[in-house]
Amino acid sequence: MSLDRDKKKEIATAYKQTFRRMGIYQIRNAQNGKIFVDGSMDLDGSRNRLEFQRQTNMCTMFELKADWALYGKDSFVFEELDEIKPREETLSDPSELKAYKEEVNELLELWLEKLQPYGDQGYNKPKRKI
Numbered sequence: 001m002s003l004d005r006d007k008k009k010e011i012a013t014a015y016k017q018t019f020r021r022m023g024i025y026q027i028r029n030a031q032n033g034k035i036f037v038d039g040s041m042d043l044d045g046s047r048n049r050l051e052f053q054r055q056t057n058m059c060t061m062f063e064l065k066a067d068w069a070l071y072g073k074d075s076f077v078f079e080e081l082d083e084i085k086p087r088e089e090t091l092s093d094p095s096e097l098k099a100y101k102e103e104v105n106e107l108l109e110l111w112l113e114k115l116q117p118y119g120d121q122g123y124n125k126p127k128r129k130i
Contacts, residue, residue, distance in 0.1 A: 020044065022104055023083035024111045027064065027123075031071040036063055036123040037081070037115055039108035041101060047078045063123035081111055 020042040027036045027050060040046040053059055054076065059068040064076065084103055117124040 019086040019100075021083060022086075022100060024081040024104070024107055026079050026081055026115070026117070027061075028077045028079055029064075029067055029071060029075050030077055031075045032067070034067065034120070034122050035115065035117045036061070037108070037111055037117045039104040041097070041104060043080060043083065050076065050078045063125075067123075082107055 021044055022041045023043050024037065024039050025043060025046055054073045057073050059065050068076065084100065084107065086100070112124065118126050
């Protein structure tokens with residue numbers, strides 16, 4: 001079944017105007033308990049990225065590379081910590097994403113403060129103090 005050009009364009013536009021699930025996640029090393037905590041405007045995309053890296057056994061995350069080589073790809077687990085619910089179902093103005101990105105960043109700071117995924121506990125690098 002082939003979609004005509006206008007229908008494809010309509011589907012693509014609708015997809016671009018739909019919010020992705022956004023929030024905070026961690027990648028946990030099941031062998032040593034260390035975690036990497038990050039925020040994402042697309043939680044499902046972040047999960048898929050880790051799954052692709054596991055399938056290809058090619059870790060592109062600098063923070064995890066050494067332990068990936070030591071413990072293996074199957075030692076890393078994706079876990080969602082928090083999700084931000086959009087106030088509307090569709091994105092009417094792309095500038096709205098900036099406010100959501102700021103919200104994700106603020107939530108990430110709270111989770112980093114709570115979990116302290118630094119040094120022996122995690123893979124995150126502490127922020128440099130100016």
